[in-house]
Amino acid sequence: MANPVAYRPKTGEIPLDPGVYRFRDEHGRVIYVGKAKNLRSRLNSYFANPQSLLPRTRSMVFTAASVEWTVVGSELEALQLEYTWIKEFDPRFNIMFRDDKSYPYLAVTMGEKYPRVQVMRGDKKKDTRYFGPFYPAKAIRETVDTMLRVFPVRTCSSGVFKRAERTGRPCLLGYIDKCSAPCVGRISPEDHRELAHDFCDFMAGDSKKFISGLEQKMKEAVAELDYESAARLRDDIAALRRVFERNTVVLSEDTDADIFALREDELEASAQVFHVRGGRIRGQRGWMVEKVEDMDTPDLVEHLLQQVYGEGSSSNEQIPREVLVPVLPSNQEQMLEWLRGLRGARVDVRVPQRGDKATLMSTVGQNAADALRLHKSRRAGDITTRSAALQELQEALDLPQPLMRIECFDISHVQGTNVVASMVVVEDGLPRKSEYRKFSITGEAARDDTASMYDVVHRRFRNYLAGRAVPPPVGDAPDRPVDDDASVIDHPDAVAAVPDDAAATSVGDAGVHDGQPISDTTTATTRNRFAYPPNLVVVDGGPPQVAAASRALEDLRIDDVYVIGLAKRLEEVWVQDSEFPVILPRASEGLFMLQRIRDEAHRFAITFHRQKRGASMTASALDEIAGLGPAKRKALLKHFGSVKKIRGASVEELVGVQGIGPALAATIRTSLSDVPDDAAAPAVNMATGEIIES
Incomplete structure (x- = not known):
């Protein structure tokens, strides 16, 4: 770890103006972004006495190798720039309230000839009615499944619908009466549209007329001794009442609000939000975060609103008229101005003092307290287990450094065809899915597993050297065409491997970054993220695979990364330049961790292999x-x-x-x-x- 004294800036060099600062580690990666009204005062607080800082803040200061800052004109500009940098660099030490998903909505595509009910995320579309947001998505899917008993509106995709039209046979939902099957002419377009309108009216809150109508039909069926129809209507009424109960009115019907609550201790905080639309609770969401700085509650509220509502255009339309919080955020005026700019309309941020809203706020707070208590009880065991596993591995392998980052490689193919490889990443004992990688292997490198392993490890660490702006030495790496480095994304945050010559232009003969072809502007960012090195490389296999990976590192003159192999047959751990394996006890936490990492790499490689085989x-x-x-x-x-x-x-x-x-x-x-x-x-x-x- 770096010594903060080595990179501490001189006090006189730091301006007194508002601004945004970034801490970087030894590899140049941004690990923390913060803002301050007075840059000199804030930055000096990190270096005055590092040992007195909070544990996570102290870890950040000692992990960093440099600090830089940017002066801005106002606190509002600092707020905007801080969020932009947090979103761009994804710093590992920043408080992160957001996740990688947008809110799910229940949508009815009234613009189509046969309207379709579906769960949608992202930007809103024209001629589509939306209800929500709902969270989690499982709740909205259960609601739709229940309502299809009474309102059998189409839910299938265009491809399924056209195939049913062509074959004259409906899908399964059509056979079990959860779809009126307009694809085969069981219902006219006009009647199906009317059914979709009724679905929308019910979701908008006009439920009593539908339940009353079904009750009247049930009475008529009983009077006519048609007990089978009466029983079916009884079940439909029960289904609608279940949906109605899930969306109980808690506030006046014209209320659109998000109600936030926080519960915290010295090290962590729990945040919860209830989404109220049309007076009904449409969804609930929660986050657990570790504190980096000694933040008070107003600062936490500011970060919470900043990240929840600043996720992008797909979430801006969901900002309600009212945002209820436990305490007003710091920089309240700037926060209000920023939120109103995002929504394009008035937004009120306030603390409810009495009445129904204050009562609901206490309910949200109770949820936050329960989540924090449950998280701490689970985390206590989890941290202990992970720390023991990493410590045990370090001691068993006689490694000089803690295992902060482990990368595991696996090769997958069928009799030498469609050869692919995977790389999974574990940091602090937890998977880092945004940095998983996939590789396609062709040519001479695909002749056997050892050649493939050499090729993949060589390519991965060649990009590491490129990311450090260090030209790799001329080694024994085999020449290969550019399109050998084809990579695809499996996880929403994943970034594909960058080809050695950075000539990426399209998926199929290069790589992609955040789902888009790598251009000149994204190549540098992708290389920088790909350049972060591991402490330990694990390969799936025995001595031949370990030797191949070690040779790839030697050819690139990298001597600070250790290589081991985990052989499947006896779960032996093979170390480079050793005639005998390291045998870990069967009940060893370290062995369990290696097995989980190896199995994850195998799963990731198999998934990519199946995709590639399907394409072939x-x-x-x-x-x-x-x-x-x-x-x-x-x-x-x-x-x-x-x-x-x-x-x-x-x-x-x-x-x-x-x-x-x-x-x-x-x-x-x-x-x-x-x-x-x-x-x-x-x-x-x-x-x-x-x-x-x-």
């Missing part, structure tokens, strides 16, 4: 037809659904597909005449034209 299955007889490019192949499969149906189509039917002329249609007809049935392509998503893995 799209190769069909169409690929061999001259003049038929990818776009036209996709159009044909989208139109007909499979190669078998294309083979049975006439020239006239083929010409009906956009981009297919008479000459090309005749060529397709001739080329497919001798193709056997087993060359047919897999099923196709009719909505997107994408191939579906069988």
Whole structure:
């Protein structure tokens, strides 16, 4: 760890103005972002007596290797810049109230011919009615499933709907009476739209008329001795009442508010929010955070509102008219101005003093207190176990440094085809899914597992050196084409591996960053995140795999990263340059941790291998037809659904597909005449034209 004295700036160099500061570690990664009304006063507080700081703050100061600051014109600018940097750099020591998901809404697509009910996240769309937000999403799906008994509105995707139209057979929901099956003409478009309107009216709060109507029908069925229909209506009434009870009115029906509460101790804080829309509790959400600085409650409230409402355009529309908090945030005026700018309308942030809102606030506070108590009881055992496992591994492997970061590599293939590799990351004993990586392996590197392991480790640490702006030495790494480094994202926050020459242009022959092709502007950021090195590399395998990974590091002249292998057969731990394995006790926490890391890497590699294998299955007889490019192949499969149906189509039917002329249609007809049935392509998503893995 760095000594704070080594990078402490001179007091006279720090300005007295408001601004935002960043602490960086020895690898240049931003680990903490903060703002201050007076930069000199705030920064000096970190260095005056580091031993008196809170444990997490002290850990941050000793982990950092430098500090820098930016002066701004006002506290509002500092608030905006602080949030922008927290979102950009994702500092590991900052308090994080937000997660990687937007709020789920119940949406009814009234703009379609046959309106569809679905759970939606992200930006709101035109001609769609929204109800919510709901949290967790499981609650809203249970609500929809219950309501489909009474309002059997379509819920299927466009692809499923079109396939049902083409085959004349509805999906499962149509057979169990949870869909009115407009796809096969069981209901007219007008009646289905009316059904969707009734669904919306019920969700908007007009529930009594529907329940009363069903009760009247039930009485009529009993009078006619139609007890089967009466029983069905009775169950429908019970279902609607369950939905109605879940959304009990707690405030006046014109109230839209988010009600926050906090419970905290010296080290941690629990935050809870109830979302009230139309007077009803639509959802609930909670966070547990570790304090970095000695923050008071107003500071915590400021960070909470800043991060919950600053997640992006997809969440700005959900900012309600009222935000009720336990105490007013620090910098209240700037916070109000910022929230109003995001919403584009008036927002009131206040503390309820009496009445129903204050009563509901106490309920939210009780939820926060319960969450904090449960978290601390679970965390006590979890931290003890993880710390013991990491300590045991360090001692068993005789490593000089604590195992702050572990990376595990695994190779997956079927008889040497579609060779892929995975890299999973564990920091402080916990998975860091945003930094998982996937690799495609081709050419000479795919000839066996050891060559593949060498290639992957070499590529990973080559990017590490590139991220440090250190040109790698000329080693024995095999030459390979650029598209060997194809990588895809499995986790929403994952960042793909960057190709060695940084010539990434599209998915398939390079990498992606946050779901987008890497451009010149994103390459530097991606390399910087990929450049953070581990203390320990774990490979799935025995001495050959360990030797291959060690050789890759030696060729790059990296000597501060240790390599071990975990062999599946006897769960032996192999260390580089050792003739005998390290045998950990079967009940060892260290062995359990290594097994979990190895199994996670195996799962990650298998998932990618299946994706790649499914993509390779799209190769069909169409690929061999001259003049038929990818776009036209996709159009044909989208139109007909499979190669078998294309083979049975006439020239006239083929010409009906956009981009297919008479000459090309005749060529397709001739080329497919001798193709056997087993060359047919897999099923196709009719909505997107994408191939579906069988």
